[in-house]
Amino acid sequence: MVDIDAYQKKLTAQLNEWKAQADLLKARAEGAGADLQLELNKQIENLKGLQADAQSKFEAMRNVGEDKANEIKSMVDGMVGEIGSTLKSIGSRLKK
16 A cells, blocks of 8 residues: 555655755866757756656556555556666766
């Protein structure tokens, strides 16, 4: 069973934190070389798409039954993992 309200608070906080991190990384990418900057900007745009998809799927959870909510939560959790990995990848590329 998914506690949708608790999950919403957790996911909203995580998405807000990632948005701030993405904005910071985008600002740092502006100082990178042209090739790296293009690559990082593509990854950042992909990241923003993943964040929007996760938010959309989460919103769908509120309007479905419990079984479907658990299924959507699994998808959102997968996206959350991908978002975290993408942020780490971008951050490590900027450290080089």
